[in-house]
C-alpha cells in the first residue's frame with residue numbers, strides 16, 4: 001500500500017478504534033468529557049496535559065477530520081468550524097485588530113464581501129480590493145498596515161485565478177500573511193500551503209461534503225498559527241458539531257473519485273458551451289481560452305467542478321435558461337452530486353451594488369453551474385434544451 005497517496009490517506013487516516021473494534025469510526029456525541037480526578041481537570045485546563053475537555057474545544061470526530069485535512073493539504077494543523085463563513089470570520093478575527101488593513105481579491109464570495117465592506121470597517125479594519133489578473137494592483141495595494149492578503153482562487157463565481165507562488169513571494173517580502181479560500185479546488189486539486197500560503201480555508205459545505213447535506217468550515221496552517229486560531233475560537237464558539245465532523249470525514253474517503261468525475265464532466269460542459277451561439281462567454285480554468293490557463297495548469301491538478309457562463313440577453317435570458325432546465329436544481333449551493341444552476345446577481349452576490357458586481361465580473365446574464373455526478377449525456381442534454 002502506497003501510504004502517501006491522496007486516495008489512500010483520505011480513507012485510511014482514521015481515529016483509533018475503541019474497545020469495540022469498529023471498522024468505521026463511530027460518532028462521539030458528547031458535549032463534555034469526564035476527568036479522572038480534580039488534578040486531571042486542573043492539568044487539562046492549564047494545558048499541561050493533552051486530552052478532551054469540552055466539545056467547543058475539540059472532539060474525537062473533529063480531531064479526525066482536522067488531522068486528515070491537514071495531511072491531505074500538507075499543513076501542520078487545523079481547526080474545524082460550523083461553516084465556511086465561520087472559518088473566514090474566525091481567521092480574520094484571530095489575526096486582525098483595529099487599524100489593520102486587508103488586501104483582498106475583488107472577486108470573493110458574497111458574504112466575504114459583506115465582512116470586508118460592512119462589518120470589519122465598524123471595528124476599524126480597512127480593505128483594498130485587487131483583481132486576480134492584475135499583478136500591479138497587488139503590488140500597489142500593499143500598505144504599511146496590511147496584515148492579511150486574502151485570495152479566492154479559483155474565484156466564485158468568476159473563476160479568476162492568481163499565481164499563488166508569485167503572490168506568496170510578494171507577501172513574504174512584506175511579511176504579510178496569505179490566506180487562501182481553497183473552497184472551489186479542495187485539497188485534491190490545489191494545496192496553497194505548498195506554494196507558501198500561511199492559511200488555507202475551506203467551506204466543507206461544498207465539494208468536501210459533496211452531497212449537499214451539511215455545513216462546515218476548515219482552517220489549515222502551521223501549529224503556531226492554529227494555536228492563535230484556537231485562542232480565539234475556543235472562547236468565541238464557532239465550533240463544528242461532532243456529527244458534521246463525522247459526516248465530513250467519511251465524505252473525504254470519496255473526495256478523489258468524486259472530484260475526478262466532477263472535473264471530467266465540467267470540462268466537457270465548458271467545451272460544449274463554447275460552441276453555443278446563445279452563450280457570450282464561458283469561464284473554466286482548464287479551457288485554453290481562460291486568460292490564466294497556464295497558471296491554472298501549473299497549480300491545479302484539474303479544473304474543478306464549476307463552470308460559469310454569460311448568456312446573451314441579460315437577466316431575462318438567464319432566468320429563462322434557469323427555468324427551462326429540467327434536471328438541474330436551482331439552488332445557492334455548489335459541489336453537490338446533483339447539478340445546480342445559480343444566478344449570482346440575484347442570489348449569492350445580490351447584496352452588492354450593480355457597479356460592485358460588474359467590477360467582479362458578475363453580469364445580469366452570468367450563471368454559475370455546479371456540475372454534478374449525473375451521466376454527462378444527461379447533463380449536456382439538459383443544458384442544450386434549456387439554451388435552445
Ligand SMILES: Cc1ncc(COP(=O)(O)O)c(C=O)c1O
Pocket residue numbers: 083084085086109152156181183184203204205206215216217
Ligand atoms: C468560495 C466560498 N467561500 C466561502 C463560502 C462560505 O461557506 P459556507 O456557506 O459554508 O459558510 C462559500 C459558499 O458558497 C464559497 O463559495
